[in-house]
Amino acid sequence: MKVLLINPPDFHMIKTNFPDELEGEEKAGYNPPLGLLYVASYALSHTDFEIEVLDTQVEELTYADIEKEIVRRNPDVVGIQTMTFTLIDVMMVARIVKKADPKTIIVLGGPHVNIYPEESIEQVEIDFLILGEGEVPFTELLNGLNRNDDLSLIKGLVFKKDGKLVNTGSRPLIDNLDELPHPARSLVPVEKYWSVLARSNPVTTIMTSRGCPYKCIFCDRPHLGKSFRFRSAKNVVDEMEECIQMGIAEFILYDDTFTVNRQRVLDICAEIVSRKLKIFWDVRARVNLIDLEMMEKMKSAGCDRIHFGVESGNNEILKVLKKGITLNQVETAFQAARKAGLTTLAYFMLGNPFETREQILETIGFSRKIRPDFVHISLTSPFPATELYKLGLERGIIKRDYWKEFAENPSADFLPPLWEENLNRDELFEMLRLAYKKFYFRPTYIFQQILKTGSWNEFKRKAKAGLKMFKI
Missing domain, CATH: 3.80.30.20 (tm_1862 like domain)
Structure with missing residues (x-):
């Protein structure tokens, strides 16, 4: 079995609360998809399957590039890291996967599906959701698919069977974190x-x-x-x-x-x-x-x-x-x-x-x-599943359940409350x-930052940031 774990792009990331003038197109950096690397490492140590990780962000892949990678790698199972803020991109990647091969099984895991499991599994491209910490249930799902086991016995899954939603229930959190293998960083370009x-x-x-x-x-x-x-x-x-x-x-x-x-x-x-x-x-x-x-x-x-x-x-x-x-x-x-x-x-x-x-x-x-x-x-x-969001709905500060509507129908023109x-x-x-x-914009602050600058590259970064500030 060939398994591909994907960190989706963030072309359509929802930005709610920061001045547009300061966003710009320049990145502040790239972090590895640590959650996926933990899942990959655990699966590698508990199965004989071929596990790969594709970080579309650090590789700066377009959707056309992603499609080529999917076709080239030809996975049997694709797992996609899912956050509410990148949901549009998650679904676009899922459609690319199904277009390449409709038989490919798509699994979503991450904060979003834990908050909105029903809305997530209703997306036609999605086959399974992983609830809670993903290392164990994802690995058990792979083994279950390979052996054609009864998947309803695996805790931490959501899927559709005969048109009905199946939620197998939550599983205990991993108590001893030392038992987890370290993240499989060898599967991504660490130098980037x-x-x-x-x-x-x-x-x-x-x-x-x-x-x-x-x-x-x-x-x-x-x-x-x-x-x-x-x-x-x-x-x-x-x-x-x-x-x-x-x-x-x-x-x-x-x-x-x-x-x-x-x-x-x-x-x-x-x-x-x-x-x-x-x-x-x-x-x-x-x-x-x-x-x-x-x-x-x-x-x-x-x-x-x-x-x-x-x-x-x-x-x-x-x-x-x-x-x-x-x-x-x-x-x-x-x-x-x-x-x-x-x-x-x-x-x-x-x-x-x-x-x-x-x-x-x-x-x-x-x-x-x-x-x-x-x-x-x-x-x-107010983000979904927070006490603040619930309070906003109760007091009428938030007029309707905007985030639930977005989970049901991800749209690029969504304006968060x-x-x-x-x-x-x-x-x-x-x-x-x-x-x-x-x-x-304080002379003392600017002078202090100049004194603390340790290299020409650092000076250029600070100068660019300063120029952005002048736009606000």
Whole structure:
């Protein structure tokens, strides 16, 4: 059996909450499709099938190119990574596959199908859905198809049988993540993955844990499973060493919250130092789960950047979002990060429930007060399967179930909802542009960035970014 796992293009990616002037056509980098590489690795270690991965994004393939690849590879089963934001491209790839050979079995997995299983399986091109973590059910599906088994006995599947929907039910999450084989990076061109923020390309992503124990109302993680599980320090650093042998020395740790388990963070740092690994890495962390000692240990082990979700510069809005942090904790974390010598990125959201223009201005001021190296500011968009989306429907802020309609009929002219309560869409984008100008158009900030520039290429990247800012 020949199996092809596809990371679809993002030509029609839905962009909801960022100024068009800042989007541009230039990429900020490419990350490997880590989920597909985990699925591929598990399938390779539990079957004798031929498994391939096609990352259409990093290969910069057109639809015509994708069709040629499908015909050339002639797979029996195609698995497609599926997110709501790339659903149009997912379906276009599925149609290309069925056009090449209608007998090819198409399997979708990913966040979107977990949120909208019925709408997804009703798409005529789709044969199976994988619910939950994909490694085990996808591999069992392959074996079941090969042996002509009763597929209804495999937990974590959705499919149609005799015109009726069959949902085999959920299966337990993988408890011991150390038992999973490391992602099959050999199946993709590792040298092509890069980041505009990286000190050393190529880069790769690593997931050292799964799940998130927090309940932010704008996030879909509570719907997809709050169970927090983590890998051992040895297992994580073993994977890093494998990557170094492939020519990779910079890592993006993609955990939702890397610092939940303090001792494990210290253990990972100690393991990196004891093995004398010369690497760079960045993490995402909560301001209330980190301290100066931890950040100093991280820095000594090669951590270069830390991303903090701040969201708002108003304590009342943070409570509305159920963020579980305070502004004092934010200020303390950013001060400690500067002392530890870490580059910081702060993420903010404007246009939250009950938020006024004055509170948005507080957030804009706070973004400057805490002095991050970079900010990413977006408009709050209620995404499917979040408490925020449910609240919007209940209060009439969102007039109808837009995301469900999109799942049923993916359309390129789809306009996702914003939280238009005290400000309308135009006013929200006006505030968003103001926020970027207030942060980046400061003589002191511009001078500091020039002083921190370490190479001609870095200077060119920053200059291009600056020119984009002048458009807003």
